[in-house]
Amino acid sequence: MAPGRTTAVADADIEAAVAAEAGWMEDVLARLVAAPTVLGNEEPGQAVMEQAFRDLGLEPQDIPLDAEAIRADPFSSPFSWDVSGKRNVVATWGPGGEGGRSLILNGHVDVVPPAAESLWTSPPFQPARRGDWLYGRGAADMKAGLIAMAGAVRGLRRLGVAPLAPVHLQSVVEEECTGNGALQCVLSGPRADACVIAEPHPDHITVAQVGVLWCHVDIRGAPAHAARASALGFNAIDAATTVTEALRGLEVELNRDPPPPYDAFEHPINLNPGVIRGGDWTSTVAAECTVSYRLALYPGEVPASLRQRVEETVAAAAAADPFLAEHPPVVRYDGFSCEGFALPYDEPVAVALAGAYARLLGAPPPLLATTATTDARHFVRSGIPAVCFGPRGEEIHGIDERVSISSMIQSAQVLAAFIQDWCGLTA
Numbered sequence: 005m006a007p008g009r010t011t012a013v014a015d016a017d018i019e020a021a022v023a024a025e026a027g028w029m030e031d032v033l034a035r036l037v038a039a040p041t042v043l044g045n046e047e048p049g050q051a052v053m054e055q056a057f058r059d060l061g062l063e064p065q066d067i068p069l070d071a072e073a074i075r076a077d078p079f080s081s082p083f084s085w086d087v088s089g090k091r092n093v094v095a096t097w098g099p100g101g102e103g104g105r106s107l108i109l110n111g112h113v114d115v116v117p118p119a120a121e122s123l124w125t126s127p128p129f130q131p132a133r134r135g136d137w138l139y140g141r142g143a144a145d146m147k148a149g150l151i152a153m154a155g156a157v158r159g160l161r162r163l164g165v166a167p168l169a170p171v172h173l174q175s176v177v178e179e180e181c182t183g184n185g186a187l188q189c190v191l192s193g194p195r196a197d198a199c200v201i202a203e204p205h206p207d208h209i210t211v212a213q214v215g216v217l218w219c220h221v222d223i224r225g226a227p228a229h230a231a232r233a234s235a236l237g238f239n240a241i242d243a244a245t246t247v248t249e250a251l252r253g254l255e256v257e258l259n260r261d262p263p264p265p266y267d268a269f270e271h272p273i274n275l276n277p278g279v280i281r282g283g284d285w286t287s288t289v290a291a292e293c294t295v296s297y298r299l300a301l302y303p304g305e306v307p308a309s310l311r312q313r314v315e316e317t318v319a320a321a322a323a324a325d326p327f328l329a330e331h332p333p334v335v336r337y338d339g340f341s342c343e344g345f346a347l348p349y350d351e352p353v354a355v356a357l358a359g360a361y362a363r364l365l366g367a368p369p370p371l372l373a374t375t376a377t378t379d380a381r382h383f384v385r386s387g388i389p390a391v392c393f394g395p396r397g398e399e400i401h402g403i404d405e406r407v408s409i410s411s412m413i414q415s416a417q418v419l420a421a422f423i424q425d426w427c428g429l430t431a
């Protein structure tokens with residue numbers, strides 16, 4: 005067949021070819037969930053993905069993280085940890101012709117910690133199948149999405165076709181804390197006409213997201229014997245409550261008049277005190293306390309403005325307390341400091357993906373905004389429109405996180421049909 009000539013494969017044939025890969029997809033997913041890929045330990049998961057890309061008949065490549073290049077980028081988030089030795093694993097399929105539109109399929113291999121291992125029905129890093137659900141930390145967010153991407157390509161390759169423009173598969177690190185992996189792909193990887201991230205966003209396509217700010221507030225106290233706590237000393241852990249209450253006030257303000265599309269949400273901006281550390285002895289008035297907060301910002305706003313409001317809020321709370329006025333809490337930034345975005349609803353990648361979804365599943369999916377952030381922002385701001393769509397999950401970041409295996413296969417089928425529509429296929 006001449007280059008550029010499109011071969012039309014029936015949706016039913018694509019669905020059957022992807023369904024035939026269900027066993028492979030389930031096997032690789034179980035291996036991937038068994039890899040405890042929390043921050044700093046992503047490599048066992050990347051090894052699984054490297055082999056998975058090889059199983060597609062592709063040649064996987066590394067995109068190593070380069071701390072200096074990341075920090076030099078104006079859209080990077082601050083990070084205090086070492087990223088040397090970390091890698092994204094990528095592979096490119098095609099092109100087998102010319103004239104199509106290129107595509108990035110991206111997913112993150114890192115997961116958040118188990119939250120409270122003792123509360124899980126089965127251990128978080130031992131994948132457990134119960135009915136249609138596969139349980140495990142990261143099963144939904146978003147290891148099944150990575151496998152759906154790979155399964156889509158594997159199913160199409162089974163049909164002996166190739167895309168007219170390249171399909172780039174990317175398994176990245178550090179989505180849950182900075183976006184450093186995706187940023188490195190934007191800096192060192194290929195460009196494409198669009199990107200789909202297979203986050204666990206089922207039954208809809210996500211076209212807008214908030215920005216996220218991580219801030220850490222270091223609070224000083226004055227240690228003393230607890231027996232005389234009421235007369236002596238100043239308790240940093242008690243003061244953390246004062247700071248949190250002040251930031252709750254800021255949260256109320258931020259939710260007062262949301263711009264579209266966030267006016268559809270009752271409470272789009274959420275403040276989360278996620279980690280608290282303080283004190284060193286039960287009978288000593290706590291001398292130090294640090295609280296780590298996550299806060300969100302609307303598309304169009306910049307993290308620097310929110311930082312300023314956080315600092316002003318903490319300073320005002322401190323000024324109202326005689327001890328804190330003399331020993332003001334320090335606000336630090338480490339981790340997410342990123343903008344949101346909102347794509348137009350007629351963005352071609354969203355329209356094409358919705359079209360493939362509608363043909364396979366009977367009705368078009370709504371295009372929605374999310375009150376979380378994803379790596380899509382790095383692609384969007386670099387000029388590559390990016391949307392999220394992927395398998396159905398439950399209890400994401402919670403206890404007994406799980407993913408629907410049938411929805412993983414269905415997502416792969418939709419992605420495969422979309423690849424034909426977007427990239428074109430040739431025999």
Ligand SMILES: [Zn+2]
Nearest residue numbers: 145146179203
């Ligand atoms: Zn995710």
